[in-house]
Amino acid sequence: MQTALKYLVARRDLLHTLAWREIRVKYKQSVMGMLWAVLMPAVIVFAGVLVRYGFAIFSGKSLETDDIASVSVRAIPWAFFVSSIRFGTNSLIANTTLVTKIYFPREILPMAAVLSQLMDFVVASVVLIVVLAVLHVGVSVQLLWLPVLIAILVLLTTGLVLLLSAASLFFRDVKYLVEVLLTFAIFFTPVLFEASMFGHWYTPLMLNPIAPVLEGFANVIVRHVPPPLPWLGYSAVVSVVLCCGALAVFQRVEPYFAESV
Numbered sequence: 001m002q003t004a005l006k007y008l009v010a011r012r013d014l015l016h017t018l019a020w021r022e023i024r025v026k027y028k029q030s031v032m033g034m035l036w037a038v039l040m041p042a043v044i045v046f047a048g049v050l051v052r053y054g055f056a057i058f059s060g061k062s063l064e065t066d067d068i069a070s071v072s073v074r075a076i077p078w079a080f081f082v083s084s085i086r087f088g089t090n091s092l093i094a095n096t097t098l099v100t101k102i103y104f105p106r107e108i109l110p111m112a113a114v115l116s117q118l119m120d121f122v123v124a125s126v127v128l129i130v131v132l133a134v135l136h137v138g139v140s141v142q143l144l145w146l147p148v149l150i151a152i153l154v155l156l157t158t159g160l161v162l163l164l165s166a167a168s169l170f171f172r173d174v175k176y177l178v179e180v181l182l183t184f185a186i187f188f189t190p191v192l193f194e195a196s197m198f199g200h201w202y203t204p205l206m207l208n209p210i211a212p213v214l215e216g217f218a219n220v221i222v223r224h225v226p227p228p229l230p231w232l233g234y235s236a237v238v239s240v241v242l243c244c245g246a247l248a249v250f251q252r253v254e255p256y257f258a259e260s261v
Contacts (some may be wrong), residue, residue, distance in 0.1 A: 015108050015115065022087070022116035029172055037120035038127050040083065044075035048192040055197070065135045070218045071192060072131055077153050077217055080121045080190045082182050083211060088113035088161030089178050092169045099169075099257050106257060107250050110165040114158050126192065132221070140224035149216045149227065152239050159242035162250045169257055190214055206231050209238040 029035070049063070056063045083163030091113040092099055092106065099106060100143030128143055168174040186192065188208065193204040195215060212235040226239070 014104060015112055018108060018112035019115035020098045022112055023119050026116065037123035040079045041072075041075040041124050041128075044079060044186075044191065045072050048072075048075065052194045055193070058146075065137075066222055069132060069135050069137050069222045070194065073221045076124045076128055076193045077214060078186070078189070078210075079124065080117050081103065081157050082164045082185075083120065084114045084117040084157045085160055085164065085178060087117065087184065088157075089164040089168050089175050091161075091167045091173075093175075095137045107162060107247060110161045112160060113165075114135060114154065114161055118154075137222055138224070140220075142220040142224050143224060145216065145227055148232075149213055149220070152232070152236050153210070153213050155243045156213070156235070156239035159239065159244075159246040162243070162246035166250050166253055166257075170253075175228055187205050194218070206234075209235045209242075211235075 021257055049068055052067040052071065053063050056067075078092070088110045091109040098104075098109070164174060164178060168178075188205070190205055190211050191214060194200050195211060198205060206215070207228050212228055212231035216232055219227045
């Protein structure tokens with residue numbers, strides 16, 4: 001594992017090159033350009049506002065600006081997570097020529113897919129800053145938690161993408177299963193709502209390792225309180241173990257990639 005990590009670090013220029021290629025291909029001949037980075041989070045926010053408005057009517061309360069802000073800050077990391085898995089799962093299949101004819105650490109391809117989605121994350125985050133300013137959401141020292149939350153999010157996403165990209169090369173119906181799961185996952189993840197709104201279902205919802213990360217974003221940006229530390233620790237451990245385990249599995253099955261294309 002240590003040798004593999006050193007080799008990946010040594011080939012980081014290739015990772016950057018492939019990630020930049022993914023970005024160029026994604027936006028080439030695109031009418032909306034970088035606005036696509038904002039479209040998916042905007043749709044999620046719109047759906048979340050409708051859900052929150054429905055909850056407000058049901059409970060006899062009014063929809064507050066913090067509700068809109070909370071959905072907005074969850075939408076961007078969730079959009080990054082979904083897009084990374086969607087593009088990363090197909091990264092090996094979409095680059096079969098590279099996989100079969102050129103020797104390089106193949107895990108760079110799914111990693112490049114994840115890295116390229118960080119561009120969308122950054123663009124959407126800039127728009128989010130403007131939205132939060134309009135909603136009069138202030139800043140606090142809790143924002144220092146953001147690098148930790150982003151690191152856990154990237155580790156968790158990378159681990160899943162490594163596993164799914166390798167699996168999709170051996171079983172082509174994996175990508176269809178992933179699409180179905182991503183479509184319905186938002187209903188079982190605190191994106192449009194807060195986990196605390198569901199009482200006894202709080203613990204099952206937080207067992208989803210991305211849930212503490214999303215709750216953490218809402219806490220530190222909107223509520224100006226620390227993230228749920230025990231749950232965030234759980235998410236961090238799961239992310240690190242998953243990423244290391246996925247890398248080990250990926251390298252174990254990598255010699256069989258060429259014959260499975």
